[in-house]
Amino acid sequence: MPDSYHVVITDVIHEPDVEREVLDGIATVEPHNCTGNQEVAEAVRDADAVIIWHTVELRADAIAGMRRCRGIARCGVGYDNIDLKAAGQRGIWVSNVPDYGTEEVADHTIGMLIAVSRRFAQMDKLIKSGVWDFNRARPVWRLRGQTLGIIGFGRIGSAVSLRARPLGLRVLAHDPYLRPGLEKSFGVELVDLDTLLAESDFVTVHPPLTEETYHLMGEATLRSMKPTAYLINAARGPIVDEAALIYALRQGWIAGAALDVLEHEPPAPDNPLLRMDNVLLTPHSAFYSEESVTELRRKGAQDIARVLRGEPPRTPVNEQYMRQSALISGGTRMP
Structure with a gap:
């Protein structure tokens, strides 16, 4: 009927x-x-x-x-x-x-990576405050030859790798559920989490949110990253322990973060992430076109x-x- x-x-x-x-x-x-x-x-x-x-x-x-x-x-x-x-x-x-939205999230992730690498947000802020001087945003390092670590190598993680390799990035992946050998068809190196965190200049997270991945990026994992590395999260907010991230940024354990998702959305007006120059934020929009x-x-x-x-x-x-x-x-x- x-x-x-x-x-x-x-x-x-x-x-x-x-x-x-x-x-x-x-x-x-x-x-x-x-x-x-x-x-x-x-x-x-x-x-x-x-x-x-x-x-x-x-x-x-x-x-x-x-x-x-x-x-x-x-x-x-x-x-x-x-x-x-x-x-x-x-x-x-x-x-x-x-x-759905695999291409959009992968594009967004790479866009955030380039933005933090080239310090777009800092330079934009300087210019709008009347300062026309890139030296105030130094140092900026050549992207080619740096290492991207992808945690979670499913649809989106693998799509990120396909965009990253033509930029000259070495790509590491960690995914305990990945079928052995699949990473070779994408030209990436499958490594354990400790190795990925220690060697990556950028770490991007793309696993589903489960009990296992809740606060996966917490104090211990953030401290294992390079002090010059950036964390990117365009997956699920609670994969990153926000309090631990704020502490890591204040202590200089990592260089910065690019976040499309937060543990609590929208963020409270007094959330410290809103006032950090080394944090790039977008409003849970990575999926969107x-x-x-x-x-x-x-x-x-x-x-x-x-x-x-x-x-x-x-x-x-x-x-x-x-x-x-x-x-x-x-x-x-x-x-």
């Missing part, structure tokens, strides 16, 4: 034209501007499916109150704002969109369409819990 299902978008999207195009004849689409857990719980209670972005959470209590939900699509890569176990136990698929957002929205909505047709999503992230529950919403058995 046309439009027999009801899909709720919890946050970010105010005009769901892309989602309505994908779900035309399948479901009605209702956008919300939820800002807290109670608003989320109320919005999703009668939804057949939910599309959620990154500004709110979908906790166990809200999931428990969902009366007929079949699927939750996380518009983005990370899904730490959704209780996967609670959803799986209720037979609700959860999916993400891991393959007009093309990437459209791709993201379309793929998220397509997964919802699959679920509402009784199919599993293209990229499920809670399959282990679905198998444990043995049922998906509507009584369909797991394959």
